Amino acid sequence: xxxxxxxxxxxxxxxxxxxxxxxxxxxxxxxxxxxxxxxxxxxxxxxxxxxxxxxxxxxxxxxxxxxxxxxxxxxxxxxxxxxxxxxxxxxxxxxxxxxxxxxxxxxxxxxxxxxxxxxxxxxxxxxxxxxxxxxxxxxxxxxxxxxxxxxxxxxxxxxxxxxxxxxxxxxxxxxxxxxxxxxxxxxxxxxxxxxxxxxxxxxxxxxxxxxxxxxxxxxxxxxxxxxxxxxxxxxxxxxxxxxxxxxxxxxxxxxxxxxxxxxxxxxxxxxxxxxxxxxxxxxxxxxxxxxxxxxxxxxxxxxxxxxxxxxxxxxxxxxxxxxxxxxxxxxxxxxxxxxxxxxxxxxxxxxxxxxxxxxxxxxxxxxxxxxxxxxxxxxxxxxxxxxxxxxxxxxxxxxx
Numbered sequence: 001x002x003x004x005x006x007x008x009x010x011x012x013x014x015x016x017x018x019x020x021x022x023x024x025x026x027x028x029x030x031x032x033x034x035x036x037x038x039x040x041x042x043x044x045x046x047x048x049x050x051x052x053x054x055x056x057x058x059x060x061x062x063x064x065x066x067x068x069x070x071x072x073x074x075x076x077x078x079x080x081x082x083x084x085x086x087x088x089x090x091x092x093x094x095x096x097x098x099x100x101x102x103x104x105x106x107x108x109x110x111x112x113x114x115x116x117x118x119x120x121x122x123x124x125x126x127x128x129x130x131x132x133x134x135x136x137x138x139x140x141x142x143x144x145x146x147x148x149x150x151x152x153x154x155x156x157x158x159x160x161x162x163x164x165x166x167x168x169x170x171x172x173x174x175x176x177x178x179x180x181x182x183x184x185x186x187x188x189x190x191x192x193x194x195x196x197x198x199x200x201x202x203x204x205x206x207x208x209x210x211x212x213x214x215x216x217x218x219x220x221x222x223x224x225x226x227x228x229x230x231x232x233x234x235x236x237x238x239x240x241x242x243x244x245x246x247x248x249x250x251x252x253x254x255x256x257x258x259x260x261x262x263x264x265x266x267x268x269x270x271x272x273x274x275x276x277x278x279x280x281x282x283x284x285x286x287x288x289x290x291x292x293x294x295x296x297x298x299x300x301x302x303x304x305x306x307x308x309x310x311x312x313x314x315x316x317x318x319x320x321x322x323x324x325x326x327x328x329x330x331x332x333x334x335x336x337x338x339x340x341x342x343x344x345x346x347x348x349x350x351x352x353x354x355x356x357x358x359x360x361x362x363x364x365x366x367x368x369x370x371x372x373x374x375x376x377x378x379x380x381x382x383x384x385x386x387x388x389x390x391x392x393x394x395x396x397x398x399x400x
Contacts, residue, residue, distance in 0.1 A: 028387055032111065032114070033111045033115070033369075036136070040094075041096075041118060044080075057301075064380030064381070065083055066098070067083045068104070085109065086099050095115065095118060109383070111383070111386065122143060129153075136364070136365055138363055139154065154363070155364075157360045159210050162357075163253075163256065165184070165296070166295065168293065178350065178351060184271070184354070191204055193357050205357050205358045206222040210302075214340055243274050243293040244273045249277075298317075304377050305377050310377065315347070367389075
């Protein structure tokens with residue numbers, strides 16, 4: 001028996017010696033999490049609607065920290081301050097300070113407070129991440145690669161935001177207009193947009209849902225066909241001169257619009273890009289109607305990872321304003337994969353909507369942020385669960 005004990009002890013010594021000396025740290029309480037965002041929020045009051053989609057998204061993230069209940073329609077309810085944090089300081093459009101709620105029903109957050117700076121430019125956000133002046137900031141997808149190369153810790157979600165072309169069909173649709181739309185759609189080089197503009201952060205889009213959600217995205221082609229585009233355009237007489245609208249405050253939209261113009265001209269298609277500077281630029285249907293453009297760029301983020309919920313939402317978006325009639329068939333609450341595929345095919349075959357690329361959400365994190373989980377569609381930033389490692393070797397093991 002003594003020999004067995006001796007052998008067992010020897011094995012334990014060998015195993016313990018082989019284990020790494022440094023193990024995972026336990027979560028720590030304390031510290032202030034510094035968050036920077038580009039949006040400027042004028043009011044946190046529920047009755048005051050944000051004027052732009054970017055501001056609405058930012059406001060929703062803050063609401064998720066202040067309320068402890070979210071309704072089925074995505075709105076937050078209950079008494080503000082019953083969530084993981086409470087507002088202790090507020091400067092409209094500039095900054096907010098949130099303090100941990102010790103009585104939060106799911107337990108006190110790890111960090112003591114969150115400082116949110118608004119209206120910070122992309123350049124300044126990246127610089128602040130580099131010099132550890134910020135702990136969390138959103139990064140445009142096209143800047144993800146360069147940020148990583150500059151030493152910024154980058155966290156990337158699954159691709160869940162669609163960038164697409166939407167044609168204005170407010171007036172009666174004719175076969176000639178359908179040929180125009182198809183010619184433009186076939187002229188676009190999506191791979192070039194992903195490889196050069198997005199620096200390979202994203203993927204070409206052929207359907208209204210990404211592959212990871214629907215499982216059928218591969219059935220919708222994403223390749224360019226300039227020969228077919230040129231053939232279609234040559235059959236249109238007189239050939240129209242198209243105007244492509246994009247949001248003037250969105251550098252990505254501008255770059256993609258300019259790329260589409262180049263692709264179209266290679267196929268003999270006459271199209272020019274026009275910046276839209278008013279508030280209508282935040283909704284593609286309204287944008288087309290208000291600015292008298294022929295086609296616009298739409299950015300739509302999935303509200304849910306469930307394909308039926310996401311598809312139902314984008315159908316509602318596409319049926320708004322001048323796009324009414326794109327799809328008039330109600331989409332069922334319970335849909336099979338075949339239903340989801342058929343619904344997409346019915347919309348895309350009209351070339352009224354032309355998916356271009358799928359974009360991920362990109363976040364920059366400081367080395368001291370721990371237990372960060374990148375949020376998926378419809379999810380909030382998990383700031384009640386992160387903690388700050390302020391030890392001397394806090395940056396030794398960077399987590400995604």
